[in-house]
Amino acid sequence: MLFLAGCKKDEIINPADSLVDVTNKYRLENNLSEIPVSPSLNTVAETHALDLAENYVQNDECNLHSWSDKGNWTPFCYTSDHANAQLMWDKPRELTSYEGNGYEISVFRSDTMTVDVALELWKNSEAHLDLILNNGIWKDVEWRAIGSAINGKYAVVWFGEETDPIK
Secondary structure, three states, X not given: OEOOOOOOOOOOEOHHHHHHHHHXXXXXXXXXXXXXXXXXXXXXXXXXHHHHHHHOOOOOOOOOOOEOOOOOOOOEOOOOOOOOHHHHHOHHHHHOOOOOOOEEEEEEOOOXXXXXXXXXXXXXXXXXXXXXXXOHHHOOOOOOEEEEEEEOOEEEEEEEOOOOOOO
16 A cells, blocks of 8 residues: 555555556547456456565566466466466466456566556557557457556556456
8 A cells, every 4th residue: 555645644545456547547548448357367466566576586588477486376487489478378267266368567667666657667668558558469359357466666467358257
């Protein structure tokens, strides 16, 4: 939880909720529909953001979609050739009752992450922006679930094509 400038002291804002909000607002500004919040994908996002914050070591091989061997999940190194993409896509099924694939965007900032900074960084990355705005390889995909998390210097958003069975 954090306090946002301009909020009263007792108005606590959950940054993950705000990250979904700014993502959906940006989609609306681009004539796209809002994506329903998914408790399951929020769980995956929270789990991964915590794993990144506590265990990720930046290197030239394993990018931010990697998962450490420090949790109750299948660890893997996600490389630029996408060889382990299926292991990422499987995370929602592995960690929750969500039945579909999950597709993640993630970002790191050397200073504390904010929702606005995360969105701006993704807007400046064609691959991430394509996923948010259903462009490129994502143009025929209908997102039916979204979850997000921010932990320290990391922000992640998970997208899914299936409706979350948990409401």
